[in-house]
Amino acid sequence: MSRIGRKxxxxxxxxxxxxxxxxxxxxxxxxxxxxxxxxxxxxxxxxEGVINAVRPNDSKENRSQHGLGRTLLDNMIVGVTAxxxxxxxxxxxxxxxxxQNGQLVLNVGYSHQVFITPPEGMSIEVAGNRITVSGSDxxxxxxxxxxxxxxxxxxxxxxxxxxxxxxxxxxxxxxxGGKKK
Numbered sequence: 001m002s003r004i005g006r007k008x009x010x011x012x013x014x015x016x017x018x019x020x021x022x023x024x025x026x027x028x029x030x031x032x033x034x035x036x037x038x039x040x041x042x043x044x045x046x047x048e049g050v051i052n053a054v055r056p057n058d059s060k061e062n063r064s065q066h067g068l069g070r071t072l073l074d075n076m077i078v079g080v081t082a083x084x085x086x087x088x089x090x091x092x093x094x095x096x097x098x099x100q101n102g103q104l105v106l107n108v109g110y111s112h113q114v115f116i117t118p119p120e121g122m123s124i125e126v127a128g129n130r131i132t133v134s135g136s137d138x139x140x141x142x143x144x145x146x147x148x149x150x151x152x153x154x155x156x157x158x159x160x161x162x163x164x165x166x167x168x169x170x171x172x173x174x175x176x177g178g179k180k181k
């Protein structure tokens with residue numbers, strides 16, 4: 001049995017969770033409202049301050065969706081209460097990031113500036129060489145962070161580029177690394 005799927009989902013005070021008969025979930029909380037279609041084979045049982053994801057039988061498809069359905073609903077509840085954030089670092093001589101008029105402006109070695117406008121409900125903050133993407137939807141936060149990183153991925157020789165905070169870049173030796181005498 002799925003260890004993640006068995007864990008009860010805590011529902012804090014001030015959060016309203018509604019599920020219809022097709023497992024279409026709507027979660028309302030202090031940071032907004034999220035809606036998502038959950039796996040239809042699961043049954044969600046409400047308890048006092050918790051929700052449990054239960055699968056009807058042990059078929060392969062139900063087992064594969066059990067942990068996913070529980071995690072999707074839990075991420076929605078966490079998103080409308082605490083929110084999610086991803087941090088990126090800009091490394092390189094002359095590489096800069098700034099927020100102007102609600103847009104992220106990147107100077108990352110191109111002949112032009114790169115502008116990224118965050119979608120509604122998400123925010124981008126810059127402190128020094130660190131970019132913080134935050135919002136209530138975990139999937140959209142991760143997608144926006146990946147799109148920012150994609151503008152100049154870190155290169156393996158000097159490590160210049162945009163990387164996730166804590167990401168380890170495997171470095172390569174330069175041309176002289178392979179010479180034999």
